[in-house]
Amino acid sequence: MAPDGGSHVRVRVWRYLTRSGARRSVVRVTAPSPPPEALPPELAEHLEAFLGDLRSVRGLSEHTLRAYRGDVTSLLVRLVDSGHNVLDGLDLALLRSWLAAQRTAGRSRSTLARRAAAARTFTAWAARTGRRDTDPGPRLVSPRPHRALPGVLRPEQAAAALRASEAGAAQADPVALRDHAVVELLYATGIRVSELCGLDLDDIDAQRRLVRVIGKGDRERSVPYGQPAGRSVQRWLDAGRSALVVPRSPAALFLGARGGRLDPRIARTVVHDAVGTVPGATDSGPHGLRHSAATHLLEGGADLRSVQELLGHATLATTQLYTHVTVERLKAIHDRAHPRS
Secondary structure (H helix, E strand, C coil), X not given: CCCCCCCCCEEEEEEEECCCCCEEEEEEEECCCCCHHHCCHHHHHHHHHHHHHHHHCCCCCXXXXXXXXXXXXXXXXHHHXXXXXXXXXXXXXXXXXXXXXXXXXXXXHHHXXXXXXXXXXXXXXXXXXXXXXXXXXXXXXXXXXXXXXXXXXXXXXXXXXHHHHHHHHCCCCHHHHHXXXXXXXXXXXXXXXXXXXXXXXXXXXXXXXXEEEECHXXXXXXXXXXXXXXXXXXXXXXXXXXXXXXXXXXXXXXXXXXXXXXXXXXXXXXXXXXXXXXXXXXXXXXHHHHHHHHHHHHHCCCCHHHHHXXXXXXXXXXXXXXXXXXXXXXHHHXXXXXXXX
16 A cells, blocks of 8 residues: 555556657656545545535545545544544544655655645644544654746747737638637736636626636636737737637637637647747646736736736735745846955
């Protein structure tokens, strides 16, 4: 059995082509979290009640709920392996041994931090709902994840990527029109790719150039966009969307080639292809455009609170990461340009 109370080790080989055409392979060895069916009925009921609380009270996305399910299932399997079928056995010693086993298995700092956070959230919920008398979670210490500075495009590189996507749209091909509108709107607004693909037709206010976005936790915000993005979206609506729409099409702003809602994976490919045409640009997807938009806003004089609102960050601490990006860029400019650097 895997050290974290999981299942058999799984080896996955990822193959891809580099920009130069060379074939690369990356081998990843993982021990996936055990399925919830491995739990005794009482613990499985606790798990489902916990996830239901996260879904209804905190409004977490299905992606986040899947992460919580995997992490807490792993913890509860560890509890069962230690000889306990009730939550009373979930003490600090077991939490520490569970986390230590995963560290020994080679889990990254970010994974350990995420799983520890999930465990603390679960034990706090268990104590709050009377399923445990005490909460051992606050005493569980985990390593802090490394917060790497995000890679961003320079303004001229972002402009070049937008011109590359516009060149394809010049032929009035519906998919090319859509792709250009996708890249323009992502960069203009800094919204997440999931938010972009979730947009409906009535979320766009073309007259005021505003887009209504439903972000994480079902939080709604209005994000402005500029004239270039407005023109590209309007061209897509006028000459592109009508060519892809079918009777079963949803009211989505962006459609796939078969008339369904645009898949985020397709949107990611579109952005990678556009950025890939720019010499010297860091390989970047939709999240890279989001980083770039935030950085360029701050470098252009926007205040941190406004950028926080535009990006839909729940806390200012997340937005503050971009201030480090701009400081690093200023330092690099100083090193290159100042005679006494």
